[in-house]
Amino acid sequence: MEKEQKPRQISDIMWVEKYRPTRLDQIINQKEIVKGLENLLKKPNELPHLLFTGSAGIGKTTTALCLARQLLGENWKRDTLELNASDDRGIKMVRERVKEFASIMKLSINQEEDEKPFKIIILDEADEMTSEAQTALRRIIEDSARTTRFIFICNYLSHIIEPIQSRCVIFRFSRVSEDEIVEYLESICKNEGIKFEEKALRKIYEHTNGDLRHSINILQAASASENVTIHQVQSAIGISGRSKIAEIIDLAINSKFNESRIKLLELLNIYGVSETDFLKYANEEIYKLQLENPYEVSTIIAEYDYRLANGAHAEIQLAAFLAQLGKLNIKNNKKSI
Ligand SMILES: Nc1ncnc2c1ncn2[C@@H]1O[C@H](COP(=O)(O)OP(=O)(O)OP(=O)(O)O)[C@@H](O)[C@H]1O
Numbered sequence: 474m475e476k477e478q479k480p481r482q483i484s485d486i487m488w489v490e491k492y493r494p495t496r497l498d499q500i501i502n503q504k505e506i507v508k509g510l511e512n513l514l515k516k517p518n519e520l521p522h523l524l525f526t527g528s529a530g531i532g533k534t535t536t537a538l539c540l541a542r543q544l545l546g547e548n549w550k551r552d553t554l555e556l557n558a559s560d561d562r563g564i565k566m567v568r569e570r571v572k573e574f575a576s577i578m579k580l581s582i583n584q585e586e587d588e589k590p591f592k593i594i595i596l597d598e599a600d601e602m603t604s605e606a607q608t609a610l611r612r613i614i615e616d617s618a619r620t621t622r623f624i625f626i627c628n629y630l631s632h633i634i635e636p637i638q639s640r641c642v643i644f645r646f647s648r649v650s651e652d653e654i655v656e657y658l659e660s661i662c663k664n665e666g667i668k669f670e671e672k673a674l675r676k677i678y679e680h681t682n683g684d685l686r687h688s689i690n691i692l693q694a695a696s697a698s699e700n701v702t703i704h705q706v707q708s709a710i711g712i713s714g715r716s717k718i719a720e721i722i723d724l725a726i727n728s729k730f731n732e733s734r735i736k737l738l739e740l741l742n743i744y745g746v747s748e749t750d751f752l753k754y755a756n757e758e759i760y761k762l763q764l765e766n767p768y769e770v771s772t773i774i775a776e777y778d779y780r781l782a783n784g785a786h787a788e789i790q791l792a793a794f795l796a797q798l799g800k801l802n803i804k805n806n807k808k809s810i
Pocket residue numbers: 488489490492493494499500501502503527528529530531532533534535536628649685686687689
């Protein structure tokens with residue numbers, strides 16, 4: 474039996490979470506935006522709806538969360554709803570939550586002077602919503618004006634219908650510059666006690682083109698040997714993750730569930746291996762084990778492949794897959810050669 478491990482938080486595992494800013498003044502590169510938002514914060518009661526747009530990994534979601542935290546104070550989590558608009562349940566949930574918020578407001582208004590006058594709904598990936606859903610949203614925005622402020626986030630402004638755009642103050646986020654990315658990666662290395670070559674960090678920028686999230690992930694993948702060289706960066710960029718998959722499978726069939734699950738999370742989130750690729754390579758790795766009775770494993774792989782194809786939650790399903798492998802006692806079934 475595996476020795477009980479203290480489960481690690483995702484923020485311990487992933488540097489993008491560990492180093493996610495918690496205050497607006499920690500956000501890098503987006504100076505004008507930060508200044509504009511800090512101005513708006515001076516008159517919280519007059520805060521308009523906001524729309525953040527720009528490419529991936531440059532701080533849109535982070536900025537929205539910092540703003541909510543600074544605006545609502547201690548209980549910001551209670552009064553902030555973070556929704557992924559591309560989720561099917563999006564519109565329905567927004568409607569229900571807005572109603573819920575509104576009813577709480579009625580009770581608390583006038584009772585506590587300090588009570589912030591509204592709640593915040595962050596709608597991430599709003600450009601993934603159909604225009605019908607966006608139109609429905611427009612009504613919700615109007616009906617809830619007294620109690621709720623929206624922060625819409627999107628990659629493509631042109632996918633947001635005009636009536637929503639016109640109800641918001643729009644902030645355009647820019648890609649992070651080379652010097653700022655390099656400087657930021659340097660500060661992470663120093664904090665982690667890792668040596669680095671500056672040209673290795675510049676190589677990361679070359680590859681990610683101003684996407685800070687991707688840059689931090691590559692740095693983390695390249696830092697395994699505690700010395701980030703250009704060679705390490707190159708292999709982190711080109712990494713297929715296959716050797717990691719073999720390791721994960723090995724841990725799982727030895728019933729080391731916690732360890733295998735943590736490595737799985739790293740593989741999916743840091744190395745960016747897709748969940749279907751994971752199953753495909755896991756399948757190959759398992760066959761290399763030359764099991765005496767591979768049918769049971771085949772059936773399990775097929776079942777999880779089917780669940781993923783049907784849109785089940787990938788991390789939950791794959792963790793369950795690893796748990797199942799651990800229960801099979803495969804090691805004992807191994808063919809004697
Ligand atoms: N401007 C920034 N300042 C500081 N850290 C940043 C910045 N942009 C990105 N990061 C880092 O990258 C991670 C991801 O950023 P964030 O989720 O805000 O990106 P995003 O713009 O919302 O991307 P996406 O469009 O893919 O959702 C953060 O946790 C943080 O570590």
